[in-house]
Amino acid sequence: MQLSASPQAPVALVLAGGANSRFWPLREKSLLPLLGQSLLHRHLAALAGAGIRDGVIVGTAANAAQLEAEAAALPALRMRVVVQAEPRGMGDAILTAVRALPPGPDQALLVTQVHDLIAGDLLTRVVAAYRANPQRTYLAAYRTPDYFPGGYFRLDGDRAVGLVEKPDAGNTPSDLVSIVIRLHRDVAGLVEALDAAYAAGGPDDHYERAINAQMQQHEHALVVHEDAWAAIKYPWHVLDAVDLLLNGVTEPAIAADAVIDRQASVRGNVVVAPGVRLFAGAAVVGPAYIGRNTVIGNNALVRHSCVEADCVVGFGSEVARSYVGPDCWFHTNYIGDSVIGPGSTFGAGMVTANLRHDHGRVFSVVRGERIDSGRDKLGLVCGAHTAFGVQAASMPGVKVGEGSQVGPGIILYRDVPERRRLLLRQDVVEGDLRGPSGC
Numbered sequence: 001m002q003l004s005a006s007p008q009a010p011v012a013l014v015l016a017g018g019a020n021s022r023f024w025p026l027r028e029k030s031l032l033p034l035l036g037q038s039l040l041h042r043h044l045a046a047l048a049g050a051g052i053r054d055g056v057i058v059g060t061a062a063n064a065a066q067l068e069a070e071a072a073a074l075p076a077l078r079m080r081v082v083v084q085a086e087p088r089g090m091g092d093a094i095l096t097a098v099r100a101l102p103p104g105p106d107q108a109l110l111v112t113q114v115h116d117l118i119a120g121d122l123l124t125r126v127v128a129a130y131r132a133n134p135q136r137t138y139l140a141a142y143r144t145p146d147y148f149p150g151g152y153f154r155l156d157g158d159r160a161v162g163l164v165e166k167p168d169a170g171n172t173p174s175d176l177v178s179i180v181i182r183l184h185r186d187v188a189g190l191v192e193a194l195d196a197a198y199a200a201g202g203p204d205d206h207y208e209r210a211i212n213a214q215m216q217q218h219e220h221a222l223v224v225h226e227d228a229w230a231a232i233k234y235p236w237h238v239l240d241a242v243d244l245l246l247n248g249v250t251e252p253a254i255a256a257d258a259v260i261d262r263q264a265s266v267r268g269n270v271v272v273a274p275g276v277r278l279f280a281g282a283a284v285v286g287p288a289y290i291g292r293n294t295v296i297g298n299n300a301l302v303r304h305s306c307v308e309a310d311c312v313v314g315f316g317s318e319v320a321r322s323y324v325g326p327d328c329w330f331h332t333n334y335i336g337d338s339v340i341g342p343g344s345t346f347g348a349g350m351v352t353a354n355l356r357h358d359h360g361r362v363f364s365v366v367r368g369e370r371i372d373s374g375r376d377k378l379g380l381v382c383g384a385h386t387a388f389g390v391q392a393a394s395m396p397g398v399k400v401g402e403g404s405q406v407g408p409g410i411i412l413y414r415d416v417p418e419r420r421r422l423l424l425r426q427d428v429v430e431g432d433l434r435g436p437s438g439c
Helices: 039-049 064-072 089-100 122-132 187-200 206-215 237-247
Strands: 011-015 054-059 078-083 109-113 116-118 137-143 151-156 159-165 176-184 220-225 229-231 265-267 270-272 283-285 288-290 301-303 318-320 334-336 363-366 369-372
Touching: 011 039, 011 089, 039 064, 039 109, 039 116, 039 122, 054 064, 054 089, 064 078, 078 089, 089 109, 089 187, 089 206, 109 122, 116 176, 116 237, 122 137, 122 176, 122 220, 151 176, 159 206, 176 220, 187 206, 206 220, 229 237, 237 288, 265 270, 270 283, 283 288, 288 301
Parallel strands: 011 054, 011 109, 054 078, 137 220, 265 283, 270 288, 283 301, 301 318, 318 334
Antiparallel strands: 109 176, 116 229, 137 176, 151 159, 159 220, 363 369
């Protein structure tokens, strides 16, 4: 691949690998379908819209083939996929990508990550700022009055002079949080700073330390974003991403071949993809997305949710404020504020509890640590190909690992690892109810 030498066309470096351990029980954030398109497809389309033509996607051995297939679907971009051998952080991913580039003149590098969904034209604004003055490095920032557990910029006037990683709440140096859209004009200097950071060891903040070192060498300007931003870190953040995308649906869009019974209803800003069928009594209330070939059965309700392709939301089921992956099946279920992995099935009467009795915030255990989800309502999060028996139930914030089976009548109070089968043991006491007359 020959890369353009023009300073007007930076090379994109797309981070699409990593261990994704905090995303359990879901996998591969980059390939997650949202409103019919993977996160990677959406991200690459945004790069193309910003005028990017060349780049590198950093993945893993496990997802490289899928990343290549996604990139091939956008011929306007010339993207190659390189594999990061081990999940050693963003800094190592950048070094892996830069060293895989063919030799040539030093060129600006636009570092992005797939799992940031950003409303508006931030990518275009960052690239435009660079084209106007290619002597600076440009960093995207999000202005927020609320604490965010990420990197904050330290300012000198309107210039960024430091990046403080995860300061304590109440001790932030500004109200500007770092977004990983970073256009580095001095790539050789960045590589040198990354090598020095890794040589020094320490915690996994090598990229941030390299940026701080580069800030001492030349000016770093901020491009501030004040529209919506959804950063997907934990699995329940998928619900934030769904909200962002559904808020962008500003009018109904119903496919010509969708079959909607005259006793069904579609209200509000709803996208109904080709091949969808709505049976009598079905209702979809926007904003909502119904994916290709999905069936919404009799008296079923879908509201403020994303239901991907090839699903069956069967009789009497309700899906509210949730994400449902492709090829899921429901029958007389309540799915509220939940994230359902692809290929999952729910027996009749299975319900997801989504609200604590005290109406407090819902917590979830991630890598052994009890995490505040930041949500008052959070239902079930389950991985791909999970199965739930009739009359089962899950308590708020419970997660179920990929391929697990939860038997009938079980109430889940804690997470279930992958590929486990849970069955309820019961004692049946049999008695004789016949009286003296034999009745």
